[in-house]
Amino acid sequence: MAATSVIVSGATGFIAQHVVLQLVTKGYKVVGTVRSTEKGEDLKKKLKSDNFTYEIVKDIGAKGAFDETLKAHPEVTVFLHTASPHHFDITDPETELLFPAVEGTKNALSAIATYGPQITKLVVTSSYVAMAHYDVDTIASNIYNEDSWNDITWEKSKGNALDGYWGSKTFAEKAAWDFVKEKKPNFTLSTVNPGYVFGPQAFASDATGTLNLSAETVSSTLKLKPDDEVSSQALAFVDVRDVADAHLVAFENKDAEGQRLLLYSERYSGQDLLDIINENFSKYVKGRIPTGIPGSGAEKIKTLATIDNSKTRKIIGHDFITLKKSVIDSVQQILDTNGSI
């Protein structure tokens, strides 16, 4: 039987590279969409697999962005839509975050509907931010689960980069569910809604310089000076390897059809990152990065909402990687790749 062919949009991203790696390792054929030939060739070289090819999609937000890719690949039966702007370095939230995220998702949906009738599964990478806004995630009495929705408005989303990102994920995911509800297409939809994603790069050679926004959270902790303030950030964590695995579960496991998979392992605070690094890499960081108040992260975490993803855990069927393992693996990879931290 011929191997299943899968499109992965935004294949060069931090999460997507893990998705692609897991797919080709399991014998799937992968068509990645990338922004340039240079990026496609770089990923091809790193993967060393004949099961990976790529197509150029410069801007997912441009009308008909995925049409040519779908026309060229009638063998594809699964579409994993991971591409979306994930950075805060913008001046206009509407044109740089909201439009590309929402139009990118609509473009994937309409390309499948028009040119990919053989596609049976669509998985959209959404986010925990589409489930809870940051200002309500810090209310300890709140509980969020797979049924929760961020109630942000388009107007508020235009206000600043943070709200722009939170809105971009919310409205893009809504567009996908609305499409399925209204058009009743041939494919089933599942979404993967991760918390903040840490963990090693799919390819060690990438563990250098400034990393992707979320992975850089761990890397930038290593760049602190002893007297720097401990970051007050405290969010929901999940490891990138679990997020990638969930993209496969989302189309392989029937129980995931029509579901939102809330990928969450545990809470973390800036103090927790310091504690793990100071405890496990003291030979390299002692006296060079802050210590803060070791163990005090737990107090901060008590002030956050509860996340109940028991439904997702049942579908996924295995424990999620812990924050401790994720941070150790990330820092070890940076050390191994660069010879120092």
Ligand code: NAP
């Ligand atoms: P990333 O490394 O920045 O990857 C994003 C990918 O999308 C890149 O390949 C990027 O291409 C591509 N892309 C962005 N805007 C595009 C556009 N307008 N046209 C074409 N391609 C575009 O980010 P990531 O962290 O892996 O995120 C992947 C997905 O997971 C996103 O949907 C993100 O919202 C979601 N997510 C991430 C986290 C997290 O903590 N990392 C948490 C929850 C959800 P270039 O790099 O070439 O620009």
